[in-house]
Amino acid sequence: MRSGIxxxxxxxxxxxxxxxxxxxxxxTGVLIPMxxxxxxxxxxxxxxxxxxxxxxxxxxTPGPIRHRRNGMLAGIxxxxxxxxxxxxxxxxxxxxxxxxxxxxxxxxxxGIYGVRAGAVGTLAIVVMLLNMSPxxxxxxxxxxxxxTAGGGIWYGVFSLTLYRLQxxxxxxxxxGESLFQLADYIGARALFYKTxxxxxxxxxxxxxxxVQLIKTHNQLRELIFKTRLFVTDPxxxxxxxxxxxxxxxxxxxxxxxxxxxxxxxxxxxxxxDLLPKFYEVIVKLTGEIDRIxxxxxxxxxxxxxxxxxxxxNELSRALDEHKKNSSGPAVSQSLHALELTxxxxxxxxxxxxxxxxxxxxxIDVNPTLQNExxxxxxxxxxxxKPLHVSLLFENLTPRSNNFRYAGRLAIAMVIxxxxxxxxxxxxxxxxxLTIVTILKPVYNVTRRRNIQRVIGTLAGVLVASVILYFVxxxxxxxxxxxxxxxxxxxxxxxxxxxxxxxLTTYVIITFHFLNPIEFKNLIGERLVDTLIGSLIxxxxxxxxxxxxxxxxxxxxxxxILSANRTYFSTVWQxxxxxxxxxxxxxxxxxxxxxxxxxxxxxxxxxxxEPGQGKASSHVHQFVIASHALTSRISAxxxxxxxxxxxxxxxxxxMNITQILTDCMENLNGNRNNATVHKDHVPPIQSVNPIxxxxxxxxxxxNITQKIxxxxx
Numbered sequence: 001m002r003s004g005i006x007x008x009x010x011x012x013x014x015x016x017x018x019x020x021x022x023x024x025x026x027x028t029g030v031l032i033p034m035x036x037x038x039x040x041x042x043x044x045x046x047x048x049x050x051x052x053x054x055x056x057x058x059x060x061t062p063g064p065i066r067h068r069r070n071g072m073l074a075g076i077x078x079x080x081x082x083x084x085x086x087x088x089x090x091x092x093x094x095x096x097x098x099x100x101x102x103x104x105x106x107x108x109x110x111g112i113y114g115v116r117a118g119a120v121g122t123l124a125i126v127v128m129l130l131n132m133s134p135x136x137x138x139x140x141x142x143x144x145x146x147x148t149a150g151g152g153i154w155y156g157v158f159s160l161t162l163y164r165l166q167x168x169x170x171x172x173x174x175x176g177e178s179l180f181q182l183a184d185y186i187g188a189r190a191l192f193y194k195t196x197x198x199x200x201x202x203x204x205x206x207x208x209x210x211v212q213l214i215k216t217h218n219q220l221r222e223l224i225f226k227t228r229l230f231v232t233d234p235x236x237x238x239x240x241x242x243x244x245x246x247x248x249x250x251x252x253x254x255x256x257x258x259x260x261x262x263x264x265x266x267x268x269x270x271x272x273d274l275l276p277k278f279y280e281v282i283v284k285l286t287g288e289i290d291r292i293x294x295x296x297x298x299x300x301x302x303x304x305x306x307x308x309x310x311x312x313n314e315l316s317r318a319l320d321e322h323k324k325n326s327s328g329p330a331v332s333q334s335l336h337a338l339e340l341t342x343x344x345x346x347x348x349x350x351x352x353x354x355x356x357x358x359x360x361x362x363i364d365v366n367p368t369l370q371n372e373x374x375x376x377x378x379x380x381x382x383x384x385k386p387l388h389v390s391l392l393f394e395n396l397t398p399r400s401n402n403f404r405y406a407g408r409l410a411i412a413m414v415i416x417x418x419x420x421x422x423x424x425x426x427x428x429x430x431x432x433l434t435i436v437t438i439l440k441p442v443y444n445v446t447r448r449r450n451i452q453r454v455i456g457t458l459a460g461v462l463v464a465s466v467i468l469y470f471v472x473x474x475x476x477x478x479x480x481x482x483x484x485x486x487x488x489x490x491x492x493x494x495x496x497x498x499x500x501x502x503l504t505t506y507v508i509i510t511f512h513f514l515n516p517i518e519f520k521n522l523i524g525e526r527l528v529d530t531l532i533g534s535l536i537x538x539x540x541x542x543x544x545x546x547x548x549x550x551x552x553x554x555x556x557x558x559x560i561l562s563a564n565r566t567y568f569s570t571v572w573q574x575x576x577x578x579x580x581x582x583x584x585x586x587x588x589x590x591x592x593x594x595x596x597x598x599x600x601x602x603x604x605x606x607x608x609e610p611g612q613g614k615a616s617s618h619v620h621q622f623v624i625a626s627h628a629l630t631s632r633i634s635a636x637x638x639x640x641x642x643x644x645x646x647x648x649x650x651x652x653x654m655n656i657t658q659i660l661t662d663c664m665e666n667l668n669g670n671r672n673n674a675t676v677h678k679d680h681v682p683p684i685q686s687v688n689p690i691x692x693x694x695x696x697x698x699x700x701x702n703i704t705q706k707i708x709x710x711x712x
Contacts, residue, residue: 009294013180014490016298018062018173023490025162026057029155031482048083048144051130052151055079055123060159061116061493062170062219064226069160071116076152078107078124080145086131087141096132100417100432103128105410111441112395112402113387125436129429169299171223171241176297178216178248183289185209186255186348190282192262193275199262203624207600213252214597220245236361243358244296247351251289253589254348258631260337261692268334272322278338281311281345288352295359302356308349315342340635404545405441412439412540416533427522427529434533439540443548444608446541450534452497457530460504461523467505468512481509542610549606553619554667554707556599560626561667561700563588563595565660568633568693572653575638589634596630599623618710622703629696636689652690659697666704669711 014020030053037046056075060068082103089095107125111118131144163170188205191197224245269275288306295302319342323335395402416435420428438453440446471477484506491498504526511522570588603623606616 009290012294013297016173016294017177018170019492019494020490021169021173022060022062023486023488023492025060025159026054026489027482027486029057029158030054031485032158033151033154046147048147049151049154051127052076052079052148052153053155054151055127056152056155057159058123058492059116059119060155061119062174063116063222065160065163067116067226068163069156071120072152072156072159074117075120075123076149076156078120079127079152080149082124082128083131083141083145083148086128087138087144090132090138090141097414097417099128100413101410104413104436105406108409109392109395109402109406111405112391112400117387122436126433129432129436132429134426134428168237168241171220172299173297174216174220174223175241175245175248176293176295178213178220178245179289179293179296181209181213181216182248182252182255183286183293185213185252186282186289187286189255190279190286193279193282195266195276200620200624202262203627207623207627208604211597211601211604214593217249217252240358240361244355247355247358251348251351251355253634254344254351256593256631257340257344257635258628260334260341265334265337268326268331269322272318274318274322274338277315277318278341281308281315284308284311285345285348292352292356292359301360305356306349306352308345312342312346312349315345344635398545401441401547404547408540408544408546409436409439411544412536415540416536419532419536420529423532425525425529425532427525430526430529431533431536434530435537435540438534438537441547442605443541443546444605446537447608449496450538450541453500454530454534456497456500457504457527460501461508461527463501464505464508465523467509474513477509477512481506481513484509548609549602550609550616553599553602553606556595556602557619557622557626557704558664558667560592560595560599560630561660561664563592564626564629564633565657565664567592567630568660569653569657571633571636575636592630592633596626599626618703618707622700622707625696625699625703629693629700632689632693632696636693652694656694656697659694659701663697663700663704666701666708669708 030050033046033053034043034050037043037049056072056079059071059075061071063071085099086096089099104125107121108118110121127148131138131141185206188202188209191202191205192199224242266275285306285308291304292302292306319335319338323332326332326335394400397403398407412435413432416431417428420431425431434453438446438449440449467477467480471480484502488499488502488506491502508523508526515522567588570584574585600623603616603619606619
């Protein structure tokens with residue numbers, strides 16, 4: 001069970017996070033004009049203004065300030081245009097249906113230009129649907145369009161003003177979050193040392209945490225290296241933030257290092273308390289990273305240095321004692337791996353101390369850092385892409401996943417419109433809103449959101465009913481509405497279920513304020529419309545132009561094999577030549593980590609697809625072996641190579657590279673080519689890092705052979 005201190009720390013993490021900050025910004029940006037309208041009696045006329053502010057605010061996701069500004073400007077223009085067009089066509093049902101079809105397709109296709117552009121397009125669809133309401137006065141659509149534009153402009157000015165007042169805040173929050181996720185990642189790796197834990201389950205957890213951490217690092221790269229403030233500003237604050245980020249990247253690399261086979265390690269130490277001691281020290285290490293991350297996220301300097309002197313001395317003493325009572329080369333190798341793990345922990349602690357000094361701005365930083373290795377620190381997968389028309393035409397093909405998603409959404413929207421008309425539902429747009437918010441390009445996201453949407457709506461209705469039953473004071477209800485609104489938009493990007501619960505609650509309370517007589521009927525209709533939209537979204541994601549990860553998983557497997565082969569060759573070359581040029585190494589390392597993350601992410605999505613539970617066993621083995629191989633390569637040192645004769649080393653390097661090539665041939669269907677080459681087993685007498693990498697490579701080849709046989 002968690003202690004009260006743990007819960008307090010989690011609350012502090014949340015209330016200093018970018019998600020809470022975003023929720024406060026959105027709520028304030030909508031609430032200020034709403035309260036003015038309520039006070040002046042303009043609310044019934046000013047609803048479009050609030051919609052304009054709200055839907056522009058939802059596109060204001062973290063990123064470089066120019067991307068945020070351009071995204072909000074695009075949202076204002078697009079939303080206003082949609083209101084005008086919908087107003088012109090509102091009396092023509094056939095034209096409205098055509099509009100739903102075309103707008104759903106082309107606006108959702110904007111996702112090809114990145115996440116922000118996709119959000120702008122999706123929210124423009126929502127604006128279109130809200131303006132299709134039969135209860136809306138369409139005669140003043142030009143006024144509505146101007147109010148929509150005015151609301152968007154108000155929020156844009158409000159948001160940009162806040163940024164100017166606190167230019168470092170967003171990066172500090174994202175940096176703190178990355179440290180929290182790094183702590184979670186190291187904590188997942190600590191489980192390998194915990195007794196009674198399944199190793200494969202530990203690898204699954206490591207994969208999930210690594211995917212999240214890489215995504216946050218990518219966001220940070222874009223925030224820092226595409227923001228002029230951090231690239232050119234020589235001030236101590238911006239340099240400090242830059243160095244904390246770069247140090248956190250090195251911390252991640254250090255934490256990836258693996259020196260042992262965990263299953264063998266458990267066998268060799270099963271009669272001792274060595275592994276539990278390692279587990280306790282690493283868990284304490286994650287607590288220190290959490291503590292530092294909390295200060296960074298709050299924008300404060302870290303006051304206390306991490307100190308692991310006693311813990312590391314105790315680990316070394318216990319390990320030396322066990323070595324005296326042990327024998328055998330395999331056991332010795334496992335204990336040597338634990339020695340390397342202690343050195344790794346020391347290195348991580350040392351980097352944490354440097355990181356603390358950077359937060360205190362007590363270390364000089366390099367003012368010309370922006371000129372060094374730009375290809376390494378540039379965003380790995382930018383969330384915004386250049387607005388080239390050629391990219392749109394390139395995606396107008398069924399081979400494009402973006403095209404398939406746009407077609408799937410457009411057809412689902414037409415089905416929803418037709419079903420709603422046939423059933424004579426009074427709120428057709430609610431069905432369509434449910435479809436557009438649930439249906440996503442990836443099947444497992446749609447499936448998860450579908451479940452969470454239904455559960456969240458039911459829970460929100462229940463919560464709202466309890467509130468309205470016990471609370472009749474209008475001021476108290478308004479306060480609860482504001483709290484629910486704040487929580488909803490704070491959960492928007494981290495917890496969809498929580499978002500839906502609070503959103504449904506505050507929408508129902510709003511209905512109560514606007515129409516206290518009919519709102520109970522509206523609740524029932526809302527539930528029915530949500531269920532219909534949910535069923536249509538589920539049908540569409542399963543049967544209309546589906547995109548299955550299991551059909552494309554082999555391309556991710558090829559990428560990690562190629563990346564690991566290059567990574568291994570680059571590390572080997574650098575260690576042999578003692579080169580000081582880190583560019584090739586850094587690029588190979590980055591490519592391997594990204595390929596490994598993509599493979600892990602695709603595999604996790606594949607597991608949720610129909611019929612893939614049992615069929616994915618070989619792929620699961622492949623992913624785990626690839627994780628182990630990348631970690632082993634990252635942990636290679638000159639000492640590992642120098643301890644092996646030169647001729648044996650060269651033979652080992654060539655053989656491992658060839659085996660990884662054979663793996664790629666197996667996946668390509670060229671198994672005959674892969675079996676032509678005979679292994680020259682490295683004549684190494686003891687277990688060591690090179691022989692372990694060789695063994696892992698052979699495991700990967702055996703797995704790829706089984707995958708190839710299964711396809712035949």
